[in-house]
Amino acid sequence: MVALISQTWHNYSRTGPGIPEEVERKFRWHMVYAGLRLALWCYVIFLLTALPGPIFWQSCALLLNIEFKTSTAFFFGLCSSALVIGYFFCYQLLFSPGAIQLSFQYRFSRLYGLHDALTPAILKSIKFAGIFVWVTISGLSLFSAALPETVYIFAINLIYGWLAISIRVKEPAPLESKPKSPSFPNIVMIGADTLRCDRLGAYRYRRNLTPNIDKLCADGVLLGNCITPVARTAPSVASLFSGLWPYQHGIRDNYPSAEECRLPHPSLVQCLKAQGYSTLAVSDWAGADFGKIDFGFETVSLPEDQWNLKLLFRQGPSVIRGFLSLFTNNSLGKKYLPELYYLAGMPLTGKLGRECRQFIASAAREERPFFLNLFTSTTHVPFTCDYPYYKLFTPENYRGESKFIMTKLATPCEIVDKQQRGSDYFDVPQIINLYDSCVRQFDDEVGKIVDFIEQSGLSENTLIVIYSDHGADFFETGCWGQGNTLLGKDPSGRIPLVMKGPGMPKGVKFEPVCRAVDVMPTLLGWLKLDVPEHLPGTNLMPYILENRSPNLYAYQETGIWLGKVPGLHPEQILYPNIVELLDIPDQQAGTLVINAKYYPTVIQAKSRSIQDERWKLICIATHRGPVYQLYDLETDAYRDVASEFPEIYARLQAQLAIHLKADPYWNPAPTTPSAA
Known part of the structure; x- marks a missing residue:
């Protein structure tokens, strides 16, 4: 647990896009709450994975007639926790390695050797061996221990049984008899x-x-x-x-x-x-x-x-997020x-x-x-x-x-x-x-x-x-x-x-x-x-x-760029990158939205296009006004042919103008350049 907190402190990284520091500071108390909540769940998991260790040591002490020492029980608890967490890590490394890599801050190729050694059969054998050992030692403890220890061991088994039943996966069976046909399909x-x-x-x-x-x-x-x-x-x-x-x-x-x-x-x-x-x-x-x-x-x-x-914030820093994710891919x-x-x-x-x-x-x-x-x-x-x-x-x-x-x-x-x-x-x-x-x-x-x-x-x-x-x-x-x-x-x-x-x-x-707008009427x-x-x-x-x-005619417009992407027009209207662009006007809700002062520019900066079954006309928003490009999608889909087909250019421009006029944020006038 201490090692996990230490790693978290030195390698902090939360999910999601960056936002200005002054905005993020307003949520510092929620960040504290989120951290304490995740720390509690980490403690619960460490406790549940460590409990078999002391019980194993207790069984050994009873069977071998040796003194039960708390320090030794603590050591066996650490070993138990390490073994169980190691198994879950290996399981995810084989079956969903991407889930680990999402929160892994080191070179992932270091784990390739371990991954190559894993197979479903090996993990299945380890699982059943662990269950066999646990059933054996808990059974021996129940027959050998005094009443208070027996109640304790029985309660632990009930908890593990409840956990196993709760995450059990059940595939629904097809209907045995044909259902009645409703009024609509x-x-x-x-x-x-x-x-x-x-x-x-x-x-x-x-x-x-x-x-x-x-x-x-x-x-x-x-x-x-x-x-x-x-x-x-x-x-x-x-x-x-x-x-x-x-x-x-x-x-x-x-x-x-x-x-x-x-x-x-x-x-x-x-x-x-x-x-x-x-x-x-x-x-x-x-x-x-x-x-x-x-x-x-x-x-x-x-x-x-x-x-x-x-x-x-509730998803936590990468180290804690990666640890807890080993145990959360289930109904619980x-x-x-x-x-x-x-x-x-x-x-x-x-x-x-x-x-x-x-x-x-x-x-x-x-x-x-x-x-x-x-x-x-x-x-x-x-x-x-x-x-x-x-x-x-x-x-x-x-x-x-x-x-x-x-x-x-x-x-x-x-x-x-x-x-x-x-x-x-x-x-x-x-x-x-x-x-x-x-x-x-x-x-x-x-x-x-x-x-x-x-x-x-x-x-x-x-x-x-x-x-x-x-x-x-x-x-x-x-x-x-x-x-x-x-x-x-x-x-x-x-x-x-x-x-x-x-x-x-x-x-x-x-x-x-x-x-896409044809789907609903269809x-x-x-x-x-x-x-x-x-x-x-x-x-x-x-x-x-x-x-x-x-x-x-199909209309399109671009989305928001996270940064200055390759392929943009050299005079394209730009706006601040995503870190500066986002704001949280409603702190109680915490929803990230486009900063109101940049929103008109963001919409104006969008490229727009109109296309039919062969031709596509693009309108690029630049600081010297709209720039149009025409593409023949059948013969040369990435070469501007606007000067070669003026009639098609004019026809598509008229169709695109219908959408541009309906857009309340469309502004064909040149704008002052801004930094990306």
Whole structure:
């Protein structure tokens, strides 16, 4: 315990983005509270892991008829704690090494030798050997000890038994009898943060990553050219579930205020609730926005807002965070330390899938239709996946620091620094290996959910939708991340959308341009419900059934840059980096938002674009006014051809002007340069 506190003191690093020191100092008492709370939990874990040691020593003293010394019992307690903690460390090192690396402040490659020596069989043998030893010594103690010691040992066994039962994982069984069909079909939406459309089998990727999603495509519809308006989670899902453009619903990036989270019109979820649907949102750390934004879900199994300084303090410094995370990846961790259970960067793919199947089994027994939205961070940076997925594509002899995750993303400064780096700084082939492994794990979980639906007799009355909030950029546009430049055929702005269910045609690959704002009117149209007149999107069902183009224009805008990313225009309007940019106007809530004095500049600095099925026009906000670039997405997706096609340029500029005029923060006038 003393060693842990000492390491924490010398290597302090909290999660989340940096903010000005004067703002952070206002929360010093909450930081003290958070530290004491985590210290208490550390003490509890040390106590529970140390108790077997004294009992073992007591058994030995009784059987060998030697004196029981407290000092020796204390030594055995330390040994017991070290052995148990060591086992949990090795378990996580094998099955979820990325979870350790997220909080590890040393060169992780030092652990590769230990990792290589571990196997599931070895850990299983150690586990059963430990249980056998414990049962044996506690049994001997119960028969040999006096009454007070017997009561003590019995109580300890009850505690351990309760812990074992509490974290037990139970997979729900499919329904044995076909449930009654409700008045409306069920809807199951399964989303993956940062899933690229080109990883699907329909696009002949070099690896077979999505066999289960490919089956859904074969039995349903793949919308392969769906464009998100902002390649950032909060504004993207806001548009998906509200059917509004970002400048209409008001969420322009990942740091919305409480006021901005109140949508101006009923969401898709609220429309379904009005028709009698039961609604549920399930997610890990990447899906906190489904609770933060007022979509109207009846039931949520979600983390707290991840952009909250109080939460970030409660996650603690890296050393304590890493230690406690060894023990919180279970139902008890979710209940008592949810800030660590939902730790950013650590997907909960299998647990979320199991929770969804449990909800489906429960909801299907009711007469109401259900709407389930699962959103997982499986494919989100730092591309952490579980055993054995992380081994699928990484060469066996690879010994670099990116063996398990995209490295050096532990602190805000590292993230800002990496955002500004070029491809030569990264091990891009290995990062792609990790990303592809994550895609495969997500697909396997999709397969389990789909199989459960089919085995429960629900497939004929259930629409399954696979989606993402945005894709990922692996330097196709000069930088990594998503939604930073919009240049050319930006892969981060294109999302996969697969729909399979009653009334959907089979095997349709729908390639015309469509938009995230079309999802809500399309689902309402599929249900034969009235589409609200205020929605700017289009009901795609008539076009899908005939597989013809609706001739739509897709609008996009960039997100907030963490730093000066590669690929920006040399005269691009800039603003302070993320450390200076964020503020906490409501100290009681602790929510991080964009500083009000910078907000207009942040929105003005966004690049905007409009595209059809071949052409894309970008408007870049510079200090000398808007700069336009035109790209031919079919022939040369990254060369400006504006001077060669003036008629197309004029047509797209007129379409983009409709959105620019509707944006209250759009300012075409030149601005005074500001430091990044």
